[in-house]
Amino acid sequence: MSRRFAKLLLVLLAAIALPAHAAGPVLHTYFDPDPAEDLALHATTADGKLPAAIETPSGVAQAPDPLRAPRNNEQTYGGSSTPSTIDATYRIDRNTSRPDLVSYDDPFIPAVTPFKRLFAYDVVEQSLELGVADKALVKLNVGGSVRSGDDQFYADMNVDLVAETAVRIPSVGPGTRVLSAHTNPPVSFQLQRDGAENWFIRSSESRRVRLVLQLAIGRETFGSPFAADASYASLSRFLPRMPQVIKAAGERVLEKIGISRAMTPAAAVGALVGHFRSFAPSDDRPLSSGAALYEELALSKKGVCRHRAYAFIITAQALGLPTRMIRNEAHAWVEVFDGQLWHRIDLGGAAERLDTERDPSQPMHAPPSDPFTWPEGAESAQDLVQRTMSPSGGSSRTTPAAGADGGAQGDGGVAVVPVPAQAPGAADGGTTPVDDRPASKLGVVLKNGSVKRGEPLAVAGRVESDGDGCRGVRVDFALRSESGKLIPIQSLSAGDDGKYDGAIVVPPNLEVGDYELVVSTPGDARCGAGTGE
Template sequence: MCVSAGARRLAPAKGQCFGKGRVMRWTKVLIALAVCLVSAVLVAQQRVHQNRILHEYFDGEVAPSSGGEGAGEASSDMPTAPPLPAVAQSTGELQPPPLSGEVGRDELVWGAEGPSPDARLEEPNGPLNPFGSSHSLDTRTDRVDELNYFENFDPSIIPFKRVVALNRFRHVRGAYSVELESGRKVQVSSGNLLRDDEEVFWGTFAINALPNQWLPIASVAPDQRILRLESEPPVPLEIHRDIAGNHFVMTQHRGLLRLNMQVAVRTDYFAGEFPDVSWGEFDGLVDFEHPEVSGVVQGVLRDIGVSKRQSPREVLLTLIEYFRDFEGRAFPEDVATDDLFKAIVDTQVGVCRHRSLAFLVALRALGIPVHYVYNEAHAFVEIYWPRLGWRRVDLGGAADELNSASNQASSIHQPPDSLPQPQRFLDEQERMASNTEGGPSEGGGSGEGSGENSESSENSETVETAEGTEGSANVEGSELSETAEVNDVTAEGEPVEEPPKRIATRLTLSATQTSIRRGEELVLSGRLSAADNRLMANKVVEIHVAPLGQVNPSARTLVDQASTDLNGRYSSRTVLPPDFAVGRWTLFVHYKGDEELDASSAE
């Protein structure tokens, strides 16, 4: 659960890159899971919405073609969306953002050149406009303290908003760079139905519209599908995407336009496992185009220990682990820079943009399609993999703090990370958590290679109820009575009467939220039961919070108390005070017990 407020100051996720920071007048809060209740991805029941279907266009899939990775040109033999009824189905518990004709205080205005100039915007990873954008390797490999990030999606995908995606490697006069390969844009249909393997996001944009202009907007994924599309004023418009999955609006309207769209994204884009494939399945997908540096790149790959004698999956995981083991620090003065790609990869120095661009060069030399993707605060990569599609991969390279603003995000999207996580990568995350009291990251889940270990204490059990896993219940008093040494004889030789053994109790905990802002209600419920099935009415249950990782009871803060009913059930609706500290928290409920009943807790 994330304790936050309005515009939030966010701890950067894995991969946050650097830039010159400044103190913002707008509200900062730390992005974090405040009371960290890990839950599975919920697939909401589909329901019917009265929906304004503005467009029904052919939905060309973004997939590699013989000319390079990305979306190919639309062709008549590709599948189209089925005819849609007047009422389209949508899904998800997320509420659509308001169709406001005003620009929010913490919102950027998008125009023909991307986000409009703003004193809060920085461009450490490249221009925030797909047209004519390029980015080159440099020697500014050290971190700085903070960057500013503006969210357009709910749930928040911080810091992985796609503003610019580049897909073509260039080498000119010794400079390694990446740019956008030109190609036809394809129209994207709206009014689609959600699939079982997709997740839903709402996006909202304030656009300074111009007639017949390509107006770039941010996206969640290159091949995202549009479920709903609404605008204020309700004018005709079209959504297009290019070969690298950059998205654009086309309209005849002139003036301020509010665009809301509900999009569906494959779950595998965030956390899909790379299947075992053959090198032949990549044939024709990438033309490296620069044989003059092929020898250098192949030599660097040999030094890392990879070659095409290994399987593509083995090579990929080895390279991900190697590039995640980079360090954001000053470029070594004693290292030659006649070939900057070799120097950066050999020394493993650089932040997100260095890692992502060098990684793109390495994989394209192997024939694997890669996108270099970035926004105002972070750079990462997307890899095309046969039988999987495009997959987002974060290589790390984080700033200490991220100042984030959002007019609508109510939760944080945190997919698991089963990719290799070397120690330096984990140390980087620990440093960020220490500096900012925690924050979300791409590596928030479990899986092979995951750096997250679920914490459990002795004498704890997972409590299952009709609502699912509710918490870990510790029978604290029973532990004491079983382990304490009791002398059978007093100093005077008198026998000591052993106190009667108390009845064990069990306490469960269920929370409806995974994040919360200060001033909002924290809604909890659960049940207290006894081993002898006695009634547990009118028992006091205390509700505590403690900073994540603080297991000492003295670190806990009492925030509320609740009384049980005849069936032992309790509920609480606690409003967190405005001065409640922002950060990652563990939530505890505790029953103290009495002369007959043992104490118990859940967290």
């Protein structure tokens, strides 16, 4: 089927060239910033609102220029760029294969790659979707000072404000405090959070601003032992409600993996982390749905980061441990509460490569040592960072992929799957294998009246072969440009009846123009491949 997207307005600003020199005396001489000198002199930024540099366990971080205006070519949060505000929910998928490349944006200094905290969920609904138990927003206070044991960060991001609307922005971790907050251009605003510590900014104006923050957070959040004296009784008041049918499924999993309340909460957390870190990606996708899909994921130990975190939160809450699932466009992990502190815990399962940019003059965040062990052969998110940031492992932004907006990569590393352009064997002149499977037919309905870059596009349809639905097959989406170039977007999974219903996101860095939506499937053992245009 063919759907043509409306053209997006792109405003190009002409640069004004200034002469390299002019007559008269030199009134100012430029000196490169010296963070060490700024620290020694307790210097501030030009506006006097931020320390010019901060000393962190990761190294000396230099403050961003708070007077610089937002730029149109930079990653932007909020507005249509970060879909789903206070009502965001999460439903797991069956695509357990490992993505090769995911996009990621990090607005923090030091960079917390890939642990930018963008979406947090703390309750499991009857539908097996994850949500937020307490969606009421409360004010985030601004002010205070650095405490002993703190990590410090700057945040520097573009935000599209929407008048009288809570606009989602990222944070560095649970319990983060805001020491200073400013926008350019200056506007009146308030920072807010919900019960799962999702962050939002609210203003009476609709405009793009540059938001600069100074942040502090207890360093032990990023790596410290779970409290040995924690008890299930003391933790019970922090647990959200859990539907009995889901709790029963969690208890079945706990019984089969040998974890029970006979263990202390600290011991149980360690055992759970060991189990879910031993997952592995798989191209053999699960076929079940509902609670059975959760149990299949948890017991088969199949999946990438988001599957691990999703199954972990259900299992841990069924045991009696307050737990959250956290995700962004590239990675997913969990946080577990011991009565005093939320612990960030990486379960692994990251993509093979990360498409990101960073300032090499600024430090990368160096967290404390991981208090939990990694099974042999397992890879942490830190391994992904090292591959990406090494001289041979970095990747450029030449690959079309979704940006950091909770979109095409917004499920914590959903694979970007290229649409097959030719049959296997054709590329090298070999003989194309005979495919006896009946070809699949794909239907698609676009639910949105308009489409914008970085905004979710609701799609629904059905995949069938010989009149029967193709259960659980992958449905790939791509855009075809006027020149014929295919730009992969995202994949969804069909349900038991071959129907799919979800949202894909048009990459925010997509060039302006007319595009056709191309839908395809590689099929499965029964259903053949198929493409709809």
